[in-house]
Amino acid sequence: MDALAGLLDGPRARGAFLLRMVMAPPWSVRVDDRAPLCLMCVSRGEAWIVPDGGGAPVRLRPGDTALARGPAPYTVCGDPGTPPQALIGPGGTCHTLHGEPLEQSMRLGVRTWGNAHDGPDSLLVGTYRMESEVSRRLLDALPPLLHLPADSWTCPLTPVLEDEISRDAPGQSVVLDRVLDLLLIAAVRAWFARPDAAAPAWYLAMGDPVVGAALRLLQNEPAHPWTVASLAARTGVSRAALARRFTELVGEPPMAYLTGWRLTLGADLLRETDRTVEWIARRVGYGGAFAFSAAFKRVRGVSPQEYRSAYAGKLPDRHGSSPSAAPASTLSP
Structure with a gap:
């Protein structure tokens, strides 16, 4: 285990929330799930990420990858001027701004969600729900919103994730977890290789x-x-x-x-x-x-x-683990 592998062991994608989002304009989704990390890749069309607090909107085109570091909320949309129509809450819950549930009405198939089957904008979204003390050392080294344009790095993993995400074969969740982790590692390495990234000293x-x-x-x-x-x-x-x-x-x-x-x-x-x-x-x-x-x-x-x-109620028992729990570290038995 080297430093990057060890620090990524905390947020690895066991129990991650993973889906394809297919949207037709006008669309806008506010994300306030308080997740520590979310990875987004545009496979078709485009999307904008608008951070809270006055941060500049970031435009994502096909092949672009973004990492949004929580728990601060942000908006993902087809146009920064479109007001949010849906709100993503903790645990991946989805409802309108008035509290009406949207999980079923916007479900388009296996791990596919959106407002139109043939929408021109398509994103792959992987949300890491658990944050460990080990992973926090990595997260603290990243900016709140990391953007890797397609022309700044070469990664063959996005098409693999796109191909696998809608399958429902045996062991599919394990395959998706591994591909998502590899994509995250590739993105972090590509970011730290940039001269303006201010990579941490340990790296x-x-x-x-x-x-x-x-x-x-x-x-x-x-x-x-x-x-x-x-x-x-x-x-x-x-x-x-x-x-x-x-x-x-x-x-x-x-x-x-x-x-x-x-x-x-x-x-x-x-x-x-x-x-x-x-x-x-x-x-x-x-x-x-x-x-x-x-x-x-x-x-x-x-x-x-x-x-x-302070974390009572979140702990696994001695012979199992809670559904959302990630491994503590490589020292776990």
């Missing part, structure tokens, strides 16, 4: 032969009793050289990065499992619950139990 540091290797070790083996000396020995450089170069490229010393990574993984396990604090502590590299709790409260301002209580 850029992965390209360094020494620091990249150290980051992979820390991410893959967070429970290992790392020291700067042992990490330097594994990467083949001196302790001083590693500490200096790691801090220079990542923006914090190796052990500070490791502490943040361990607590991030621990927070996801608190949210998404009912494992004991002792078990979680040892799973992410602490000697016991006391040491983990002290570090957690020092950094996050609340105890692990208080943090978990």
Whole structure:
């Protein structure tokens, strides 16, 4: 697992809301579902995304891809001057602005929704419903609205998703989840490759032969009793050289990065499992619950139990998972 794979593991598309939207003008849909991330691709016609708060509307043409980072609402429309006719709420609910349900009346087939079967505007929409502490590190590195014009990147995955989305074969949801994840990864990599993207330090540091290797070790083996000396020995450089170069490229010393990574993984396990604090502590590299709790409260301002209580009712049981729950991390059993 490298840094991008690890950070994408949180929002991966298990339980994502995925559909094709087919519309005839005039059309306008306000999205206020509070989802952490939504990916949109225009396959035919065009669409506009109008952010709340006065942001400039973004026009999407065929082959364009956009990522909208929640929870701020936005409007997707055929023309920025068209007032919203439908409202998408949490969980993918859809109704008019007066509260009348639209789910059935606008259903056009398998994973297809809109106001006309032969509408000239067609979008593929994938909404990631769950946000983990791990994925937040990625989401915070993205702009509120990311736009990749078709002429700025080459991605063969959109036609695959377009072809698969209306099928209803066995295992189809798994196929769609995987394709959506690949499309998201490709889009994020293409965005970070742009000179104006301000890619985060951890992403850029992965390209360094020494620091990249150290980051992979820390991410893959967070429970290992790392020291700067042992990490330097594994990467083949001196302790001083590693500490200096790691801090220079990542923006914090190796052990500070490791502490943040361990607590991030621990927070996801608190949210998404009912494992004991002792078990979680040892799973992410602490000697016991006391040491983990002290570090957690020092950094996050609340105890692990208080943090978990804030998400009560969202946790899977020991032998299963809630329908909308995403895996906590690659450390999940």
